[in-house]
Amino acid sequence: MSQPTPTPIQALLICGGGGSEHDVSLRTADFIEEQLQNVSDIALTRVVMDASGRLSDRNGGVHYLSQQRQLVAEDGSTRDVHYVVPAIHGYPGETGDLQSQLELFGIPYFGCGPEASKLCFNKVTTKLWLTALGIDNTPYQFLFSNSEEEIAKATMALRQWGAVFVKASNQGSSVGCFRVTNEEQMAEALTQAFALSPYVLVEKSLKVRELEVAAYRYAGELVITPPGEVCAPEDTFYSYEEKYAEASRARTFVEAQGLSQAQLAWIHEASKRAFAGLQLKDLSRIDFFLTDDGNIYLNEVNTFPGMTPISMFPKMLAHAGHNFSEYLSSLIRQAIA
Known part of the structure; x- marks a missing residue:
């Protein structure tokens, strides 16, 4: 039968x-x-x-x-x-x-649970948690209103650092992110950022290499891939358009070249610590900055990374020798077993 x-x-x-x-x-x-x-x-x-x-x-x-x-x-x-x-x-x-x-x-x-998602989506709380976990991140100020006193904090940061990024704290994919190099640009950038979020991050602009790792659970084990690299055009930063437009001029490399063993080890350990400390689940993409003088900062944690044809997460997973279909279907079966 x-x-x-x-x-x-x-x-x-x-x-x-x-x-x-x-x-x-x-x-x-x-x-x-x-x-x-x-x-x-x-x-x-x-x-x-x-x-x-x-x-x-x-x-x-x-x-x-x-x-x-x-x-x-x-x-x-x-x-x-x-x-x-x-x-x-x-x-x-x-x-x-x-x-x-x-x-x-x-x-x-x-994907990640409610608490981890909320923490990581807010750029301010992410940085507070990274600091608490002992993970280096970029110098910043955060603003809670578009008031004269808070604008003064942003202006002082600009004078100290020479150039800053003004970022709406509760947006993803570089939405609400503006590079500011003079005080005349500051008011407009803050107005636009506060229109999108109740909190705004003012972050030091650094000349960096942009590195990304895919962190995910596969067959019950946490996988941290070697870092890939995103090279934005020199005349812009890695904006929403550069991330997703078909005509994007950004170049991506599934595995970054020229990193020392010490740098690779630091990125791997920081990724593990962030995944565990923020209580992430299933997957994340963790982004780093590598400065010209060799400092490495964890920039952000993306709890549900893009999976378009040019997105890094599925490319890095495949480069690690894993099949995305098998990866996701096995998670589904485990969850309802």
């Missing part, structure tokens, strides 16, 4: 979000969908979230996620949800809000 076919795992891919990184989230979802399309024991349903939190399928049908762990359509039909892939960059995916809802409903999901 033939054995009955096992019921496939019902996975829900949520993408979009309606925010500044909506389109990039859709491209990340394309990659994830492609990776899971031939996995026979996982049935994937894709929905797009808009700015109001409404979920729509490919045909425009509207759904909501219920506490009974089901995707409910307007006509009342339901589909079980065993696992969620929250492929949303920025709010509400990378900020921990969506993860909080999934935890409330008892649905396992791909």
